[in-house]
Amino acid sequence: MAPIVLLVNGTERRVEAASDESLLSVLRDRLQMTGTKYGCGEGQCGACTVLIDGRPVRSCLTLASQVAGRKITTIEGLEHDGKLHPVQEAFLHEEAFQCGYCTSGMIMSTVGFLASTPKPTEDEIKRHMDGNICRCGTYPRIVQAVARAAEMARKE
Amino acid sequence: MPKDIAAWIHISENNAVTVFTGKVEMGQNIRTSLAQQVAEELHVPVASIAMIMGDTDRTPWDAGTFGSRTTPTMGPQLRAAAASARDLLVATAAQQWKVSPTALSAADGRITDSKSRQSITYGQLMHGQQLVKLIESAPPLTPVVDWKIAGTPVPKVDGRAFVTGRHKYSADLSHPDMLFGKVLRPSGFKATLTSLDTKAAESIPGVIVVHDGDFVAVAAADSATAERALRAIKAKWSVPPQPSNADLFSYLKDHVTASRRDEPHIVGSVDRALSDADVKLSQTYTVQYIAHAPLEPRAALAEWQGDKLTVYTGTQRPFAVRDELADAFHISSDKVRVLVPDTGSAYGGKHTGDAAVEAARIAKAAGKPVKLVWTREEEFTWAYFRPAGVIDIRSGAHKDGTIVAWEFHNYNSGPAGIGTPYNVANQKIEFHPVDSPLRQGSYRSLAAAANHFARESHMDELAHAVAMDSLDFRLKNLDDDRLRAVFQAAADKFGWRNRKPSATRGFGIAGGFEKGGYVATCAEVEIVGGQNVHIRRVVEAFDCGPVINPNGLRNQIMGGIVQGIGGALFEAIRFSNGRILNPYFSEYRVPRFADAPEIEIILMDRRDKPPMGAGETPLIGLAPAVGNAIFSATGIRLRSLPMVPNGLPSKRA
Amino acid sequence: MNNHIDHDLEQALIQHEVDGRLHWFELDRRDFFKMLGCGVVVCLCTRDALSQESGRGFW
Numbered sequence: 001m002a003p004i005v006l007l008v009n010g011t012e013r014r015v016e017a018a019s020d021e022s023l024l025s026v027l028r029d030r031l032q033m034t035g036t037k038y039g040c041g042e043g044q045c046g047a048c049t050v051l052i053d054g055r056p057v058r059s060c061l062t063l064a065s066q067v068a069g070r071k072i073t074t075i076e077g078l079e080h081d082g083k084l085h086p087v088q089e090a091f092l093h094e095e096a097f098q099c100g101y102c103t104s105g106m107i108m109s110t111v112g113f114l115a116s117t118p119k120p121t122e123d124e125i126k127r128h129m130d131g132n133i134c135r136c137g138t139y140p141r142i143v144q145a146v147a148r149a150a151e152m153a154r155k156e
Numbered sequence: 157m158p159k160d161i162a163a164w165i166h167i168s169e170n171n172a173v174t175v176f177t178g179k180v181e182m183g184q185n186i187r188t189s190l191a192q193q194v195a196e197e198l199h200v201p202v203a204s205i206a207m208i209m210g211d212t213d214r215t216p217w218d219a220g221t222f223g224s225r226t227t228p229t230m231g232p233q234l235r236a237a238a239a240s241a242r243d244l245l246v247a248t249a250a251q252q253w254k255v256s257p258t259a260l261s262a263a264d265g266r267i268t269d270s271k272s273r274q275s276i277t278y279g280q281l282m283h284g285q286q287l288v289k290l291i292e293s294a295p296p297l298t299p300v301v302d303w304k305i306a307g308t309p310v311p312k313v314d315g316r317a318f319v320t321g322r323h324k325y326s327a328d329l330s331h332p333d334m335l336f337g338k339v340l341r342p343s344g345f346k347a348t349l350t351s352l353d354t355k356a357a358e359s360i361p362g363v364i365v366v367h368d369g370d371f372v373a374v375a376a377a378d379s380a381t382a383e384r385a386l387r388a389i390k391a392k393w394s395v396p397p398q399p400s401n402a403d404l405f406s407y408l409k410d411h412v413t414a415s416r417r418d419e420p421h422i423v424g425s426v427d428r429a430l431s432d433a434d435v436k437l438s439q440t441y442t443v444q445y446i447a448h449a450p451l452e453p454r455a456a457l458a459e460w461q462g463d464k465l466t467v468y469t470g471t472q473r474p475f476a477v478r479d480e481l482a483d484a485f486h487i488s489s490d491k492v493r494v495l496v497p498d499t500g501s502a503y504g505g506k507h508t509g510d511a512a513v514e515a516a517r518i519a520k521a522a523g524k525p526v527k528l529v530w531t532r533e534e535e536f537t538w539a540y541f542r543p544a545g546v547i548d549i550r551s552g553a554h555k556d557g558t559i560v561a562w563e564f565h566n567y568n569s570g571p572a573g574i575g576t577p578y579n580v581a582n583q584k585i586e587f588h589p590v591d592s593p594l595r596q597g598s599y600r601s602l603a604a605a606a607n608h609f610a611r612e613s614h615m616d617e618l619a620h621a622v623a624m625d626s627l628d629f630r631l632k633n634l635d636d637d638r639l640r641a642v643f644q645a646a647a648d649k650f651g652w653r654n655r656k657p658s659a660t661r662g663f664g665i666a667g668g669f670e671k672g673g674y675v676a677t678c679a680e681v682e683i684v685g686g687q688n689v690h691i692r693r694v695v696e697a698f699d700c701g702p703v704i705n706p707n708g709l710r711n712q713i714m715g716g717i718v719q720g721i722g723g724a725l726f727e728a729i730r731f732s733n734g735r736i737l738n739p740y741f742s743e744y745r746v747p748r749f750a751d752a753p754e755i756e757i758i759l760m761d762r763r764d765k766p767p768m769g770a771g772e773t774p775l776i777g778l779a780p781a782v783g784n785a786i787f788s789a790t791g792i793r794l795r796s797l798p799m800v801p802n803g804l805p806s807k808r809a
Numbered sequence: 810m811n812n813h814i815d816h817d818l819e820q821a822l823i824q825h826e827v828d829g830r831l832h833w834f835e836l837d838r839r840d841f842f843k844m845l846g847c848g849v850v851v852c853l854c855t856r857d858a859l860s861q862e863s864g865r866g867f868w
Binding site: 219220222223225368369370371480484485486504507508510513514517520538540570571572592595596597598602 | 818821822824825826827828829830831832833834835836
């Protein structure tokens with residue numbers, strides 16, 4: 001166990017964690033930030049996606065100690081003063097989820113993706129999002145939600 | 157089911173409506189669709205309703221959320237309770253105001269006397285007291301054609317909780333004194349523990365080791381320490397020899413259980429009809445075990461207070477899990493409370509309380525609340541599977557396309573959807589239960605997916621054998637109006653009559669009737685590089701009676717189609733000698749973005765029929781429609797699910 | 810509780826049954842013997858007999 005300082009959603013968080021502990025485990029079990037989900041632990045499903053310095057990463061394969069001091073954004077950090085992030089709005093509008101368990105990861109992947117690709121084609125959306133699993137099979141609506149979010153961001 | 161309104165509906169003084177149901181929400185959208193139905197009959201806004209679901213201390217007993225039963229059974233139950241409650245409210249106001257109930261109207265959560273212009277909210281009228289009255293035997297239900305809230309695309313009532321990550325699934329819950337539990341898994345199925353050394357694990361500060369028979373588990377204040385303790389345990393297991401995929405289908409046919417044999421369904425004589433038939437076919441179809449792989453793995457938080465046990469867990473059957481826990485710990489069921497947070501899906505895979513029992517066992521030993529979350533590997537290995545099966549069909553038809561003989565044997569996969577909706581004068585249909593080599597249980601649509609794959613593939617084979625169009629052949633042998641209607645609707649929208657198959661484009665159709673719903677599915681596939689199958693387009697028509705929420709229903713149908721792609725094309729559990737060989741998403745392929753086709757859905761919305769469930773039946777036409785499409789492009793008939801786990805076979809069937 | 814179970818539900822329950830439990834605790838056996846003679850055994854046997862009847866090839 002060693003102390004680590006993480007910069008999560010703009011706030012410094014000090015935690016004691018094992019040196020081999022994943023960021024996912026620290027977020028969920030030590031900081032009680034459970035919006036980020038465990039789905040597989042092997043970087044295959046994307047449920048645990050968070051942003052590190054704006055880029056989507058799989059928190060289950062990222063050691064917490066590796067990202068000390070870097071800017072970490074989780075699903076809890078998207079909403080500001082009760083106002084949803086455009087990507088959240090788009091997912092809600094399209095109702096692009098069923099059980100909702102993949103949704104945090106889908107939204108974080110989308111936020112990271114649109115930051116680098118503001119005008120994605122449908123193929124680009126599918127290719128980028130292919131690392132995220134929605135076992136309920138909501139993919140066509142998620143594609144629509146991503147496209148809608150891109151459009152909303154351009155209008156803002 | 158309780159007959160008094162108060163068991164189902166409560167109205168508080170500030171006019172908030174609480175509805176109690178033992179059903180659970182796991183993505184199928186019933187938290188919203190049931191609230192809509194109560195709103196419709198009680199005449200209140202959907203937003204004023206809070207649904208209490210799957211809490212064994214607070215909701216009426218319920219067998220579970222499975223079998224597409226919520227819409228046909230719980231919907232009418234709540235509608236009747238709500239309509240009866242409205243009657244009671246009107247009668248109470250009438251009495252209070254000394255007017256005739258017929259002079260009063262109930263709308264938007266209040267009762268109004270249009271003459272005197274008096275008005276009172278339900279809450280003010282009842283002062284939060286219980287609605288003491290029995291549900292009427294013929295309650296004044298709103299006719300479906302007059303629905304204003306039911307039948308409309310009301311958004312998911314708690315959608316915001318999901319897009320913000322605020323919703324707490326079982327694994328997200330915590331308790332201040334909670335420990336994290338981990339179970340030591342045997343090296344194979346049916347294993348017995350032959351040696352165990354837990355000293356190293358026990359020497360880690362704060363670690364508790366639980367050993368009870370073949371059950372070994374640890375608990376610690378944080379998950380990292382619990383995992384370290386688990387790795388420190390040295391155990392040896394003895395695993396008996398067991399079958400593998402290689403001998404699966406011969407094993408199933410050789411291990412039919414004699415003890416329980418359903419009587420075969422026999423009409424006429426198949427043998428006699430076959431001797432007169434112009435065309436005779438005999439084929440075998442197989443399906444592998446597949447995994448539900450819900451994205452939320454099994455999880456539970458268990459707490460003992462004296463001899464009372466409380467468990468939060470994601471299950472489809474909270475009351476059955478309550479009884480399972482009572483059995484496991486030899487306490488009476490009323491000492492156990494099970495609560496089900498809205499769950500990260502199940503698809504038939506969360507009927508049991510395995511994680512709940514494990515968490516409770518560790519918590520009992522630790523004397524503290526314990527949270528246990530299965531890993532993906534545990535989920536793939538220690539849950540249960542959609543049954544594998546072998547299906548043998550013998551059939552005969554006349555040259556004009558009349559089917560005269562139909563013999564159908566299903567080994568192990570199950571009897572759901574085993575019958576044929578087509579008119580056949582001579583039939584023999586039989587299900588043969590088997591001692592399954594792997595733990596198996598229910599899966600979305602049960603065996604209807606396998607039985608429809610076999611039947612609807614075979615129908616395509618028969619159509620080709622008598623040189624008829626596959627749709628015309630079906631319609632020629634089909635009387636059922638609702639099934640004919642979905643076939644026509646899907647075919648029209650798909651452009652079935654104008655299809656132009658080629659070596660790289662194939663088109664297929666399939667359909668059926670199951671759980672009160674009628675479905676027809678058309679699929680277009682592309683053969684890429686002579687080897688890979690891509691489903692490009694799916695058109696599906698679905699009739700489940702009147703639609704309660706078209707937005708949610710479309711989501712369910714689309715999801716059923718996409719999930720069906722996995723079992724149709726590539727999902728299979730690989731196993732050998734009591735071990736699962738591919739218990740990871742990297743080795744067990746599920747449908748992803750790239751696999752999802754363009755999907756068009758036609759809702760028949762039969763408002764003259766009773767409402768039926770929609771979670772399962774939309775899945776059953778996909779595999780045969782795709783198989784038939786592959787045949788139309790390539791001439792290769794694929795009779796085993798999954799059809800192309802490693803791409804198309806090179807040899808022609 | 811049986812009065813809740815209509816015929817459709819009974820069929821649905823049989824069709825949806827899952828193969829046996831994952832765990833049998835020693836705790837069980839100890840308490841099992843403790844409870845001999847207080848009626849619980851009869852109840853458990855009945856459960857087993859029913860589940861036998863509904864077959865092992867559950868789906």
